[in-house]
Structure formats: C-alpha cells, structure tokens
Amino acid sequence: MSSAYLEAIFHHLRDDIYRITSPRTQNYNCIAWAADETHRKWWPIGAHWPPNVPREETVAAFILAFATRNYELCDNGALEKGYEKVAIYVDPSQTPTHMARQLSSGRWTSKLGDLEDIEHQTLQQLEEGSYGHAIQYLKRPIAVDRKPSGCLTVAALSLFRSMWGLRVSTA
Amino acid sequence: MEGSLRRLSLGESKVERSTEGISTVKEGWLQIAEQKKAKQAREALEYARGLSETIEAKVKMVIEARARQIAEQLLAIHRKQWEATQAKSLELRFQSLADQWRKDTAHLSSVTKQVMHPSYQRIIGLGPAVLPILLQELRKESGYWFWALNAITGEDPIRPEDLGDVPRMTEAWLNWGKQRRLI
Numbered sequence: 278m279s280s281a282y283l284e285a286i287f288h289h290l291r292d293d294i295y296r297i298t299s300p301r302t303q304n305y306n307c308i309a310w311a312a313d314e315t316h317r318k319w320w321p322i323g324a325h326w327p328p329n330v331p332r333e334e335t336v337a338a339f340i341l342a343f344a345t346r347n348y349e350l351c352d353n354g355a356l357e358k359g360y361e362k363v364a365i366y367v368d369p370s371q372t373p374t375h376m377a378r379q380l381s382s383g384r385w386t387s388k389l390g391d392l393e394d395i396e397h398q399t400l401q402q403l404e405e406g407s408y409g410h411a412i413q414y415l416k417r418p419i420a421v422d423r424k425p426s427g428c429l430t431v432a433a434l435s436l437f438r439s440m441w442g443l444r445v446s447t448a
Numbered sequence: 449m450e451g452s453l454r455r456l457s458l459g460e461s462k463v464e465r466s467t468e469g470i471s472t473v474k475e476g477w478l479q480i481a482e483q484k485k486a487k488q489a490r491e492a493l494e495y496a497r498g499l500s501e502t503i504e505a506k507v508k509m510v511i512e513a514r515a516r517q518i519a520e521q522l523l524a525i526h527r528k529q530w531e532a533t534q535a536k537s538l539e540l541r542f543q544s545l546a547d548q549w550r551k552d553t554a555h556l557s558s559v560t561k562q563v564m565h566p567s568y569q570r571i572i573g574l575g576p577a578v579l580p581i582l583l584q585e586l587r588k589e590s591g592y593w594f595w596a597l598n599a600i601t602g603e604d605p606i607r608p609e610d611l612g613d614v615p616r617m618t619e620a621w622l623n624w625g626k627q628r629r630l631i
Contacts, residue, residue: 306557317612323559325612390555
C-alpha cells in the first residue's frame with residue numbers, strides 16, 4: 278500500500294518499495310517504536326526519556342538512551358546475523374529527528390511522527406526533507422532480553438563518556 | 449306677563465349696590481350659585497389634575513420599569529450573542545491554526561519541533577480563553593496539547609513517570625480541567 282500524502286512529505290519513498298503497517302496514532306513516536314514501545318512517546322523534552330540520560334537533543338544523548346536497551350555503536354546499517362539495529366537521523370544542525378529499526382528481513386520499520394508506521398526497503402527513502410540523514414547506527418544481539426535494563430551499564434558509560442565527552446551521573 | 453312683571457317689580461324693591469353697579473337679589477343668588485359651581489368645577493379640575501398626575505406618575509413608573517426590563521433583556525441577548533460570536537471566532541481561529549500545525553508537523557517525532565511551530569505558538573498566544581477548547585481537543589486525541597496547557601496555565605498535573613504516556617497525560621489534564629470547571 279502506498280500513499281500520496283506520505284510521498285508528498287518524503288519524496289524518496291517512491292524510490293523503492295514500502296508499505297503502511299499500522300493506523301495513525303499519537304500514542305507513540307519513532308523513537309519509542311525503535312525502542313519497541315507503543316504505549317508512550319520518547320523524546321528528551323516533553324515526553325518519556327530513560328532515567329539518568331541527559332534530556333538533551335543530541336546524538337550522544339540518544340545513544341545513551343538506547344544503551345539502556347543494550348544497544349551499542351556500530352558502523353553501518355547492513356543486516357548483520359544475530360543482531361538487530363537502529364539508525365539515528367539528524368538534521369543539518371546534527372539534531373536528532375528520527376529513528377528507524379531494522380527488521381530481520383533487512384528492511385526497516387519507522388513510525389512517522391503521529392502518522393502511520395511504515396516498512397521501507399532503505400534508510401534513504403526517508404532522507405532529506407524534515408528527517409535529514411541517517412548518520413549513526415546502533416546494534417544489539419537479538420538474543421538479548423528486550424526488557425529495558427533501566428540504567429546505563431558502567432562499560433557503556435565509560436565508552437560514551439570517552440566518545441562524546443559526556444558527564445552523566447550513574448547515581 | 450303681568451305677573452312676572454309684578455314679581456320683578458317686587459324683587460326690584462331689594463337692590464344691592466356694589467362698585468360694579470346695581471344688581472337684584474336674584475342676580476346675587478345666581479352669582480353665588482355660579483361661584484359655587486365655578487369653585488366645584490375648580491375643585492373637580494384640581495382633583496382630576498391630581499388624579500391624572502398620580503395615574504401619570506404610576507403609569508410612567510410602570511412604563512419605565514418595563515422599558516428597563518426590556519433594555520436589560522436586550523442587553524443580555526446582545527451580550528450572549530457577542531460571547532457566542534467571540535467563542536465561535538476563537539474556535540475558528542484555533543481550528544485554523546491547529547489544522548495548519550497538524551499539516552506541517554504530523555510527520556515529526558520531535559516534540560520540540562512540534563511545539564515550536566509558529567501555529568502552535570500562536571495557539572498558546574490565544575491565552576486562557578482557549579483552555580476549554582484545548583481540553584476538549586485532548587478528548588479527541590487531536591494533538592499534543594500538553595505543552596500549550598502547561599505554557600498557558602503555568603501548571604503541570606502530570607506525574608513525571610507518566611511523561612510521554614498520552615492517555616495518562618490526557619487523564620491528568622482532564623481532571624485538572626474538571627476541578628476548575630473548564631469542562
């Protein structure tokens with residue numbers, strides 16, 4: 278199923294196959310959907326955000342938020358056996374705008390704001406326009422318990438501190 | 449003819465003199481009777497005038513009271529019409545801004561970008577008058593109005609653990625609105 282209004286917003290959608298996989302809802306957004314949640318919105322400001330992660334709109338804060346779900350940095354969005362991946366999109370000011378989650382097929386699933394979920398073949402289909410570009414990839418082993426750990430691991434904190442120069446309290 | 453002349457002549461025996469001339473007794477009686485009649489007429493006239501003034505004052509009072517009542521009713525109707533027009537105008541203004549906001553931001557996940565949109569900011573600028581509309585819109589799940597509610601009222605009835613949970617945030621704000629009789 279395709280949609281003219283989605284293609285009007287995301288001009289590259291028609292470049293490859295995609296399909297709408299849910300009705301519209303404002304109960305969750307793309308970040309929550311990437312984190313496998315559908316009962317609340319995730320965002321550093323004005324919505325749910327994991328405890329002890331800085332409430333700021335930076336890639337570093339998004340990485341830390343997903344570290345609470347056992348994700349770690351990886352180089353690309355290619356399908357990797359035994360792992361599931363998410364991608365972070367940023368606008369030209371490097372502010373996160375969107376996240377997509379990879380399916381076992383290698384395709385991606387995205388919640389489009391308050392609109393529908395879609396399954397899309399490539400990350401590029403949602404690039405440009407409001408979402409900017411996918412620039413950061415995270416992965417976690419598929420076997421990992423999907424329940425949130427609720428806090429950052431010490432190892433993850435050390436890693437991200439060194440990478441992003443963040444000051445995050447572990448208390 | 450002869451008899452009446454005699455009575456006249458008898459009557460002529462008693463005459464009165466006054467500065468105005470000579471008059472017979474009969475003429476004097478007639479004069480008294482006329483004066484009495486004139487006095488009665490004056491009294492009747494005064495009574496009638498008094499009665500008329502009393503009635504006039506009472507009628508005037510009744511008419512004024514009724515006129516005041518009608519004027520107040522007209523003012524109340526006019527006030528209601530004006531308020532209804534204002535409410536309708538505010539509702540139309542809100543819907544126009546909300547439509548534009550939804551059109552431009554429905555595909556965005558960034559709460560910040562959504563609430564910083566100019567139309568959303570203009571809705572906040574409508575002030576406390578728009579609160580009942582925003583609360584009704586929450587019921588319709590038509591948008592993320594929590595930020596606007598917070599910005600207008602300076603209050604935040606949402607528990608920190610419920611942030612992002614739209615049904616719970618909605619419930620918290622609707623309870624807040626009910627307590628203040630806004631819905």
